[in-house]
Every structure is written in C-alpha cells, then in structure tokens.
Amino acid sequence: MRLQHKFGIDQYAAKQQGKTTEVIYDSDAMINPHVLLAGSTGTGKSHQLRELLDRASMYIDGDSSIDIFDVHAELDIGQASVVKYSAQTGYGYNPLIINPDVHSGGVLNSINNFIRLVNTTTVQLGTKQQATLRYLMIDLYAERGITEDNVRSWRMAYEKQPSIQDLIDFTRTKVLTTQFGTDSIATNVQSITRLVKGIRRSKLHEAARQKLSVQGHAVNEDLSAEEAADQGSVEEMESQLDKLNEKTENMFQLFLKGLKTGDELDVFFKYNNKEVMMSLVERLTTINSAGIFNHNPPPFDSNVRCHEIMSLGDDFQKLFVYMRLEAIFREARDRGHTSEIRYIVVLDEAHKFFKDESDNIINIIAKEGRKFGIALWCASQSPTHFSEEFLINTACIVLLGIHSSYWDMAVKRLRIKLDNLKWTKPKKVVSIKMQLKGASDPQFRSVVLASYESEFLAEIAQGRAA
Known part of the structure; x- marks a missing residue:
C-alpha cells in the first residue's frame, strides 16, 4: 500500500513567500517508510502518532497489518484490536517454535535466536550456561522428533513443539x-x-x-x-x-x-x-x-493489533518486543521483496529497546526492512537516544520539541540548525526532515502542524493587514 499523511505546511514558505506548501509523508516518495517522532512529555508525541495510525489504518487490507507496542496504554486507536499482556491474562507467544524455512530456519538457528533473545536482558548468560542451554535444547527438540538434519520435522504441528x-x-x-x-x-x-x-x-x-x-x-x-x-x-x-x-x-x-x-x-x-x-x-x-x-x-480480530505491555517489567518488555519483531521480520523476509508497505511496526518509548549492536533486530529492520515491506515508526523523548545506524536509515524525522539539554547533541548527530530547535513550539511548529528518493541529504525545515494551520495563516493575514 502507498501511505500519505499531511503533517502541515512549511512555515518559511507561508510566512516569507506567501505560499501554502504542504509537508506530506509519502511512503512512495521517500527512500524508506521509517519514521522517528521525538518530543518531550507534553509536546503532542502520542497525538501525532495516533494521527499517523488513524491515517494508516484506512489503508490496511488483508495483505497488510499494523503492530503497535504500547507501553503506556494510550495508543489504542478505534480500529485496533487491543490485547493486554500479563501473567494474569496468560496470552503470549512461544519463542521455541521452529522456523520451517529451509534457508533461514531449523533447529540450530532457532536455538541461537533464543539464546540471543535471553541475552538481551540485563543479565547475560555465561559461556558455560550458553553451551549447556544449547545441548539441552538440541536434546529437547530431538526428543520431540525435531532434528537439524530432518527438514520435514521443522514443520511439526505448533502444539507439539516445546x-x-x-x-x-x-x-x-x-x-x-x-x-x-x-x-x-x-x-x-x-x-x-x-x-x-x-x-x-x-x-x-x-x-x-x-x-x-x-x-x-x-x-x-x-x-x-x-x-x-x-x-x-x-x-x-x-x-x-x-x-x-x-x-x-x-x-x-x-x-x-x-x-x-x-x-x-x-x-x-x-x-x-x-x-x-x-x-x-x-x-x-x-x-x-x-x-x-x-x-x-492473543485473540486479535483485526489486522491492526495493539500489544499493551505496560504491566510487564522492563526486561520482559524487551524480550516480548524483540521476539515479536524477529517473527515479523522473518515473515516479511520469507514473503520476499516488495515496494509496497505490508507491515507497520510502532514502538512507543522506542529508546528502551534500542542497542548500538548491528545485530539488534530494530537496527536490522531499519536497514533492511524497506525491501521486505516493513515500515518502522518509533516515538521517544529525544533523537539522541538512538543508534547512528537507525538515524541514518530513517527517512522521516519529526522533532516535536525536545528538552534544551539535548540540543547540542541533536545539532551534532542530526546536523540540524540550532535555530530550528529554538523555533519549535510544542503542538504548533515542529522540525521535520524527509529524505526523498533521488534527492541529496535535506535540511530540517520548520513545519506548522495541520491542527494549528488555520490559526497560523490567520495571524499572518492579520499581520499583513496591519
């Protein structure tokens, strides 16, 4: 699907040139469909994310989906099917399910993925623990009739897998x-x-x-x-x-x-x-x-799925998000290359899940997700929390108003002018950078949000009349 969403109008063009130049997110026009929304508490981050999601949900069909990972229980848009995860609800996914793909699946790959998943938590496994866990999992799968050298066994029924x-x-x-x-x-x-x-x-x-x-x-x-x-x-x-x-x-x-x-x-x-x-x-x-x-x-009844993980501890949130992102990326990759958006992944408080390592699944999706139809939308309080690899591979960066303590770092890492940060007005004027296909690296520009557009244009008209 092709997704278009109007953020607002170019402030400079409206104020200095008298032009109403719309600033539009266009998934077909950009080098990739990834988005970073960064703003301190109270700058309208959740509102802008819901606006994007409301727009995207209008395009969802049987061939595409949205997965929202909501850590504050505030992104449950009307079209979404919402499931809360906790020990009490009991909904979940099995991380030991074998990927049946001949090239990317199998027993050993599944074991390595699980060990890597466990090591994303605060305390990592030691060398002896990893070796012993690998032995245990190989023997457990073998006891169920699933072995590395028997590709057919990788397709064993879901309920029979450990x-x-x-x-x-x-x-x-x-x-x-x-x-x-x-x-x-x-x-x-x-x-x-x-x-x-x-x-x-x-x-x-x-x-x-x-x-x-x-x-x-x-x-x-x-x-x-x-x-x-x-x-x-x-x-x-x-x-x-x-x-x-x-x-x-x-x-x-x-x-x-x-x-x-x-x-x-x-x-x-x-x-x-x-x-x-x-x-x-x-x-x-x-x-x-x-x-x-x-x-x-979980019993989702819509292709717009909201995973409420607020009740989980930080380590469990990471484990859950990484596990689901691995599954989504694997499914997208197995379906093959496409120029259309098939999957939209939304990470609230995304900085919690980022690491600088290149094999972190979020960095992998940022780098490779576009060719498999994945759009990665992340929301956080500051762009400085993210890896260099992610920032380089994100076509649309929206700064809704970040704390002044982050300005120097933002100027250095994003090459944004300090004036752009100073001109930002929460819920009214933001700074946006969009990397379009075939264009050189663009500058950030000040954008009047659509919700403030009429009032802004009226103020300009009054000023000129005076």
Missing part, C-alpha cells in the same frame, strides 16, 4: 538423572576408595607394630586423634566397605539396565555441572513467570 516450560521440566529431569544416577555411583566409588586406603593404612600400621614387638622394640602407639577417628577398626571399615560395594554394584546394574540409547554417558558429561544446570532452571523459570511465553496466542 515451550519454555517444557525446557524447564527437561532441564530438571537432566539434573535429577545426573545427580541420582551415574553421579551417585561416582560418589560411592570415591567413598570406597577412601575406605580401601584407610584399611590399607591400618593394616600397615598393625604389621609394623607386630614386627617391632617381635623384635623387642618399643612400639610407638602415638596415633593422631584425627587418624584414629578416620580409620576406626579394620573390622568396622571392612564391614562398611562390603555394604558400600554391594550398594554400588546394585546401582551400576540398574544403570546398565537403564541404557536405552547408548548416549547416557554422553548425557552425563554434557550435564554434569549441577550449578550451571540449576542456574539455567532459575533463569528460565524467571522468564517463564511473566506468563507471556507460551502456546496461547
């Missing part, structure tokens, strides 16, 4: 297996070794005592209390040894009878670090506690 709760249960089972299976045998072997050494030491001591006694020498009975306590009598230690040997033999017999795949020893070596395993259980349980990573997709 969830985070399944991964938690699987990890706990592996902890129990290693702790009460081969690990118990190893513990017993260590105890047996200590007893054998104790018995040998006691027998050597007794032999030496008898030899010295036969030769008529004085026997040194000075045995430390610790050694005496550790050794006990030879008879007691031999009795303990017999019992422990019998118990260990029985356990080993059970272990041998339990061998079903021949991989049990490999499992032990992969999962023998109890601390790492338990730390993964705790981390996954924390993530799952948000109640939004499950097999219960």
Whole structure:
C-alpha cells in the first residue's frame, strides 16, 4: 500500500513567500517508510502518532497489518484490536517454535535466536550456561522428533513443539538423572576408595607394630586423634566397605539396565555441572513467570493489533518486543521483496529497546526492512537516544520539541540548525526532515502542524493587514 499523511505546511514558505506548501509523508516518495517522532512529555508525541495510525489504518487490507507496542496504554486507536499482556491474562507467544524455512530456519538457528533473545536482558548468560542451554535444547527438540538434519520435522504441528516450560521440566529431569544416577555411583566409588586406603593404612600400621614387638622394640602407639577417628577398626571399615560395594554394584546394574540409547554417558558429561544446570532452571523459570511465553496466542480480530505491555517489567518488555519483531521480520523476509508497505511496526518509548549492536533486530529492520515491506515508526523523548545506524536509515524525522539539554547533541548527530530547535513550539511548529528518493541529504525545515494551520495563516493575514 502507498501511505500519505499531511503533517502541515512549511512555515518559511507561508510566512516569507506567501505560499501554502504542504509537508506530506509519502511512503512512495521517500527512500524508506521509517519514521522517528521525538518530543518531550507534553509536546503532542502520542497525538501525532495516533494521527499517523488513524491515517494508516484506512489503508490496511488483508495483505497488510499494523503492530503497535504500547507501553503506556494510550495508543489504542478505534480500529485496533487491543490485547493486554500479563501473567494474569496468560496470552503470549512461544519463542521455541521452529522456523520451517529451509534457508533461514531449523533447529540450530532457532536455538541461537533464543539464546540471543535471553541475552538481551540485563543479565547475560555465561559461556558455560550458553553451551549447556544449547545441548539441552538440541536434546529437547530431538526428543520431540525435531532434528537439524530432518527438514520435514521443522514443520511439526505448533502444539507439539516445546515451550519454555517444557525446557524447564527437561532441564530438571537432566539434573535429577545426573545427580541420582551415574553421579551417585561416582560418589560411592570415591567413598570406597577412601575406605580401601584407610584399611590399607591400618593394616600397615598393625604389621609394623607386630614386627617391632617381635623384635623387642618399643612400639610407638602415638596415633593422631584425627587418624584414629578416620580409620576406626579394620573390622568396622571392612564391614562398611562390603555394604558400600554391594550398594554400588546394585546401582551400576540398574544403570546398565537403564541404557536405552547408548548416549547416557554422553548425557552425563554434557550435564554434569549441577550449578550451571540449576542456574539455567532459575533463569528460565524467571522468564517463564511473566506468563507471556507460551502456546496461547492473543485473540486479535483485526489486522491492526495493539500489544499493551505496560504491566510487564522492563526486561520482559524487551524480550516480548524483540521476539515479536524477529517473527515479523522473518515473515516479511520469507514473503520476499516488495515496494509496497505490508507491515507497520510502532514502538512507543522506542529508546528502551534500542542497542548500538548491528545485530539488534530494530537496527536490522531499519536497514533492511524497506525491501521486505516493513515500515518502522518509533516515538521517544529525544533523537539522541538512538543508534547512528537507525538515524541514518530513517527517512522521516519529526522533532516535536525536545528538552534544551539535548540540543547540542541533536545539532551534532542530526546536523540540524540550532535555530530550528529554538523555533519549535510544542503542538504548533515542529522540525521535520524527509529524505526523498533521488534527492541529496535535506535540511530540517520548520513545519506548522495541520491542527494549528488555520490559526497560523490567520495571524499572518492579520499581520499583513496591519
């Protein structure tokens, strides 16, 4: 779809030249359809975003969609289907679903995506945790019949694919297996070794005592209390040894009878670090506690979808937004190249989700989304919160009035004149830069918003009449 929206009129043209030059967002005319709306609280940021959304929703059909990620519950435009996410509502998406695409999908890609998703939170996984989590997920998928070398298995029914709760249960089972299976045998072997050494030491001591006694020498009975306590009598230690040997033999017999795949020893070596395993259980349980990573997709009844995530903590908001953006980008990419807008993604308080890393999904969409039909619209309090990569790849930047403490940085990063920032009047005059196809890098220009246009033109007319 082609989307057009009038922001207002050029202030300079109206005031100095007597011309009414409209400033229009035209998705076909710009190098890409991305938008950044930046303004402090009270400058009309949410209002302008709703104006854009109201206009865009008029163009939505069965082939296109809008996804609004609303952190303040104030972007629920009339045409939108709204779903609130929390542990109580229980709606969510499963991040472990395999992407069935032959080129970009598969088990290993899905595992790497999930690990990268987890690492977007405040506390990242350590090297051992990542390696163990990768083993766990490979084995969990394999248990469900999904393997990297069987492309057909990637298309397994949605409800049969594992969830985070399944991964938690699987990890706990592996902890129990290693702790009460081969690990118990190893513990017993260590105890047996200590007893054998104790018995040998006691027998050597007794032999030496008898030899010295036969030769008529004085026997040194000075045995430390610790050694005496550790050794006990030879008879007691031999009795303990017999019992422990019998118990260990029985356990080993059970272990041998339990061998079903021949991989049990490999499992032990992969999962023998109890601390790492338990730390993964705790981390996954924390993530799952948000109640939004499950097999219960929200009941949207419109292609204009508003995801209210206000009830989620910051880390969970990031996880949710990144997960959905990955899914949207993957779907758009699998559909192939297009010059039309198929997806509009709206991020409220977008600075919360940005990182400077080039593999951050938002930077990827900013750079590559246009050719797959994705328009990325972001709202924030200042343009200085965003990565250089995003700012370079955003065709339309609208400054609604940013705090003066950000002016120097904005001048440096956006190459905007300081006068433009000073002339901005919240909800009346804004600064807009639009990068059009085939044009050189444009300057920011002062734009009188459509809602203030009549009053502004009347003021000009009165001034000229006077």
